[in-house]
Amino acid sequence: MIKDKLIGVDLGGTTIKFAILTQEGEIQQKWSIKTNIFDDGSHIVPDIVDSINHHLDMYQLDRERVIGIGMGTPGTVNRTAGTVTGAFNLNWKTEQTVKADIEAGTGLTLTLENDANSAALGEAWKGAGNNDDEVSFITLGTGVGGGLVANGRLIHGTAGAGGEVGHVVVEPNGYLCTCGNKGCLEQYASATGVVHLAQDFAEEYVGSSQLKQLIANGDEVTSKIVFDLAKEGDFLANEVVNKVAYYLGYAVAAMSNMLNPSAVVIGGGVAAAGEFLRARVENQWEAFAFPTVRTSTRVKLAELGNDAGVIGAASLARI
């Protein structure tokens, strides 16, 4: 029987997404289940196994046709051992033998990767990267992560910390980061970073602004609210967005000058602000990008949304 199907799994702290794809990366079936993080996350792997087995049966897909499973996961992946550590949002407190357990439960081979790298592979393959061999990806969410593809392969580095673009320092002696350093991009361009900047800017701003009003009232302010107010013309909110775009443009230019990818793809929740943010980032980026880079690298928005993870994960099974 010809092997012609890929399974992609995107493990997250609230849901686990699954998809069955063709070798060309077209999604044929997709579904998701809630992530059960109770009992130290001990239900997660069995739930994944059951869900895959159940759906293969339901779709009457002979597992002989499945090339393999690829999976993106939070935490630090030991790709050789097939284990995961430090996935705190899954309540995994010890090293998890993910690969061995899922392979034993499904009878299929599994390739593991961290979630940001999986999303990067997805966008590189079927999204804004247009299947190019040189694609950099940056995701702006609760944190800021990255995945760098050069010569068609992910850059893992010597200890798996390749692509830590969220921890490139953009403001020496700036905001203290959870990593212990100061001024990391993550502290300015993540959802919480945007709000932090808004709070600081509001304190010094004396003009009238709806954003300032919200903050002064102690109302909950999210990065989405900041971007929405900026789009509506709020002056202070625009100052905040411009500062976020400055830091992003600066960091994206550093990535571009080192890797000269055909595209730097910006994804994640904060990037939902869309062209409004992208255009401003590109504008700042132009001042920091080397001339050859400025004419050959593009700053783009991610195109796959929530599917990037499962598609990228599936691509791992091809190799």
Added chain:
Amino acid sequence: MIKDKLIGVDLGGTTIKFAILTQEGEIQQKWSIKTNIFDDGSHIVPDIVDSINHHLDMYQLDRERVIGIGMGTPGTVNRTAGTVTGAFNLNWKTEQTVKADIEAGTGLTLTLENDANSAALGEAWKGAGNNDDEVSFITLGTGVGGGLVANGRLIHGTAGAGGEVGHVVVEPNGYLCTCGNKGCLEQYASATGVVHLAQDFAEEYVGSSQLKQLIANGDEVTSKIVFDLAKEGDFLANEVVNKVAYYLGYAVAAMSNMLNPSAVVIGGGVAAAGEFLRARVENQWEAFAFPTVRTSTRVKLAELGNDAGVIGAASLARI
């Protein structure tokens, strides 16, 4: 006959270096000739051909034993076409068909690469990189260049501008760079950058300093003089070196956080300052490097000196 020899050529503005190496990268013979840049550099390629042919005859090395020639060159390399443009220090004003001409003249295959990338491959293979697959190289000379090896391969990027670490901005709105941008690393960590900083610092410094004296007298000051005076304890010179180390530490950390190489190797004329410079760069780097990177990436000095180019060039012929 078994093919077991490599030829490496390192084409520079003043000399052309050659070496015959084993497949393991051991230099068996090396020699050099002056670069004749007269007549629009039209003698360069014929001189290379003659010198290779002459030495193969002299050493009675059957060219059947030669796997191929690798060559590092200034300018922009079109690796597919085997041509070079923009090598202004060679007086090459038009695109040069280097690969075709050397192959026709020697009967051997030639692989071309730019000089910074060749040196990076040399250090990665036989120098401070210890033949690891993840090595970043930065060379501090008249300019600042770089070569990045990830997954065992050079990162060229989509238009050949991968590794332009000299144009990572380290001081927004800083010194104007030849590339048109402001605050590029090259303006602070190249030989001329060090002198530029020294001149600016001297203007504002009111204490006694031999470096200040030299500059005030209008004596010629080189980056070597700045480092030598710093080693002798000159206060102003040390301030300059600390600033250079700060910018280098910052840029090297950005490289490290993105690529997490096992080593960032610092080479070139300015790096002749040795451990005196390296230790200070590492010290600054630690404040900007992501924790996992701090414990897995090393900041090292280049080990091959002038041989890096021919050795790295030769490594190209292996592939």
